[in-house]
Amino acid sequence: MLSLSTIEAWLSVLISPKKNANVIFLGGEPTMHPNLPGAMRKARELGSTSITIDTNGYLFNDILFKVGPDDVDYFSFSLDGATPKINDAIRGKGSYEKCIQGIKETKAKGFNASLIYTVSGQNIHELGIMERLLEDLGIDRFFIQVIGIRGKAAAESAKGLQIPRSQWLDTIPEVAQKISRHGITVTYPKVFLGLNESFECAGVVADNYFIFPNGRVYRCPLCEDFPINSLAFMGTKLIDTDGINEKDLFGLTIPEGCVMNKLIQPGNINYKKDGTPEFKIACCLLKEEVRG
Numbered sequence: 001m002l003s004l005s006t007i008e009a010w011l012s013v014l015i016s017p018k019k020n021a022n023v024i025f026l027g028g029e030p031t032m033h034p035n036l037p038g039a040m041r042k043a044r045e046l047g048s049t050s051i052t053i054d055t056n057g058y059l060f061n062d063i064l065f066k067v068g069p070d071d072v073d074y075f076s077f078s079l080d081g082a083t084p085k086i087n088d089a090i091r092g093k094g095s096y097e098k099c100i101q102g103i104k105e106t107k108a109k110g111f112n113a114s115l116i117y118t119v120s121g122q123n124i125h126e127l128g129i130m131e132r133l134l135e136d137l138g139i140d141r142f143f144i145q146v147i148g149i150r151g152k153a154a155a156e157s158a159k160g161l162q163i164p165r166s167q168w169l170d171t172i173p174e175v176a177q178k179i180s181r182h183g184i185t186v187t188y189p190k191v192f193l194g195l196n197e198s199f200e201c202a203g204v205v206a207d208n209y210f211i212f213p214n215g216r217v218y219r220c221p222l223c224e225d226f227p228i229n230s231l232a233f234m235g236t237k238l239i240d241t242d243g244i245n246e247k248d249l250f251g252l253t254i255p256e257g258c259v260m261n262k263l264i265q266p267g268n269i270n271y272k273k274d275g276t277p278e279f280k281i282a283c284c285l286l287k288e289e290v291r292g
């Protein structure tokens with residue numbers, strides 16, 4: 001577990017009012033860290049544009065009693081089903097009830113709440129009925145994610161979880177539009193790009209830092225399972241790492257779009273008879289936003 005002084009020092013390297021820094025504390029479960037309130041206050045003091053806490057809803061360490069709505073922009077909850085049956089089959093028994101209870105307590109105390117729904121073959125059929133639930137709970141922002149299925153073995157054991165392109169395109173943009181009509185801003189990844197649509201890698205065109213307690217700092221979340229981080233904290237200094245690393249992948253151009261997707265989760269790409277891909281895979285970090 002990182003000490004508060006280390007967290008503060010690392011935040012000081014990355015946040016300044018000039019940088020338009022959006023800070024997300026995530027895990028694991030960040031509310032398990034007893035010094036989360038101190039870390040949030042430091043992020044605020046340094047001038048971060050927004051602060052979000054990603055939580056499973058258990059809200060450990062009485063976090064709602066230790067910070068106020070001025071300390072945080074969003075508590076962001078994860079729910080992977082509109083009903084206990086579907087959500088708990090994915091996230092564990094009792095997790096639906098705990099998450100809903102956490103959202104209600106959070107909203108009752110005057111905080112903003114967002115919700116993340118990771119779409120797979122197991123729960124896409126319940127996405128349509130999230131609309132009512134989101135409105136009833138007073139959710140301010142809704143994030144649709146796509147399930148990541150990594151490696152051949154994972155793809156084999158997870159058959160049926162991957163969403164085909166046609167189903168994704170037929171379902172997600174329409175659901176996002178519908179939900180946004182309730183004043184809820186909806187964000188979702190494009191995932192599949194037509195061959196004529198332009199592809200961009202966030203490692204080249206954006207500025208994201210994924211920071212781990214062991215000091216590794218990645219620019220791409222798909223690289224996190226491998227020791228190819230392009231940056232690292234040494235003490236309180238952020239340094240560039242030596243040797244081949246994720247940055248060497250960002251500039252490569254392949255017909256499939258995202259290089260890391262092709263390397264670690266190629267099961268979502270289809271090919272024509274001539275061996276060329278039918279479509280490109282978009283960067284998982286660059287999202288569509290439908291304003292509520």
Ligand code: SF4
Pocket residue numbers: 200201202203219220221222223249250257258259260261282283284285
């Ligand atoms: S997900 Fe793919 S496109 Fe996005 S930053 Fe990583 S390598 Fe680049």
